[in-house]
Amino acid sequence: MIRLVLTDDHAIIRDGIRSLLRDEPEIEVVGEAANGQELLSLLPETACDVVVLDLNMPGMDGFATLGRLQEEYPAIKILVLSMLDHEQYVAQAMNAGALGYTLKNTGRAELIHAINTVAAGQPFLCTAIGLNMLRKLQNSEGSAADTRTPGSLSKRELEVLRLIAEGLTNAEIADKLFTSKRTIETHRQNIIEKTQAKNTAALIKYAVSSGLLVE
Incomplete structure (x- = not known):
């Protein structure tokens, strides 16, 4: 309690x-x-x-x-x-x-x-603050090129990244993808290592800049 x-x-x-x-x-x-x-x-x-x-x-x-x-x-x-x-x-x-x-x-x-x-x-x-900071980060960086490519992520990692960008928690992503929370945590860690993102806001920035939020 x-x-x-x-x-x-x-x-x-x-x-x-x-x-x-x-x-x-x-x-x-x-x-x-x-x-x-x-x-x-x-x-x-x-x-x-x-x-x-x-x-x-x-x-x-x-x-x-x-x-x-x-x-x-x-x-x-x-x-x-x-x-x-x-x-x-x-x-x-x-x-x-x-x-x-x-x-x-x-x-x-x-x-x-x-x-x-x-x-x-x-x-x-909260999501609103995170997205607000993300927008300001994008505006400040302007045309800075991101050399990472979405091809380095597996299909399941791309799915997880899209759901992270939608603001879902690890438990919610696990429920949506019919898998365990531990598995999602592993995918999340792999995504962080592959994209070299330091936090969730950086992950969302990567998803946006890579065009991953567009179905």
């Missing part, structure tokens, strides 16, 4: 998240706070695994709260849930200790995936 504390100055946002998670058996909302100070007052009496944290709050905002959480509760995982989508804020939050970053317009499935990913100690960026 993932014990969750919601921290946002808008009660309607907290209520909305509670409603989205109500039928999720592995996630329990154990507390709420309207700003960082309320959160820090709550935590000594509330066992918590993940804090869902807004950044723009009155009093102690999310950035100040991140610093305090790192000092006083380093074991708690932090998922930022914000309307701020500029990469400057994303980088600042991640550097301050957030493990994940998603936007308030994210869907239920992606929010649940984000919570589970962060709770497992893995970093997470």
Whole structure:
């Protein structure tokens, strides 16, 4: 069971998240706070695994709260849930200790995936932010040629790469291709090695530049 504390100055946002998670058996909302100070007052009496944290709050905002959480509760995982989508804020939050970053317009499935990913100690960026960064990366690189060719990937690896570019998780790809999650993880590692991509955004860039997203 993932014990969750919601921290946002808008009660309607907290209520909305509670409603989205109500039928999720592995996630329990154990507390709420309207700003960082309320959160820090709550935590000594509330066992918590993940804090869902807004950044723009009155009093102690999310950035100040991140610093305090790192000092006083380093074991708690932090998922930022914000309307701020500029990469400057994303980088600042991640550097301050957030493990994940998603936007308030994210869907239920992606929010649940984000919570589970962060709770497992893995970093997470929502699809919208990843694609936004990818577009900016493409624009900045302009006409830089990519010397890698799709011919170096097997047919199954190409299928997996297309599904990665669509934002599917390893488990979702495994279900779609009727195979195991471990097999998909192996394919993903092979794709990374063959394309020399360092992360998912780079993989998507490779798929786009190679024309692999066009059926």
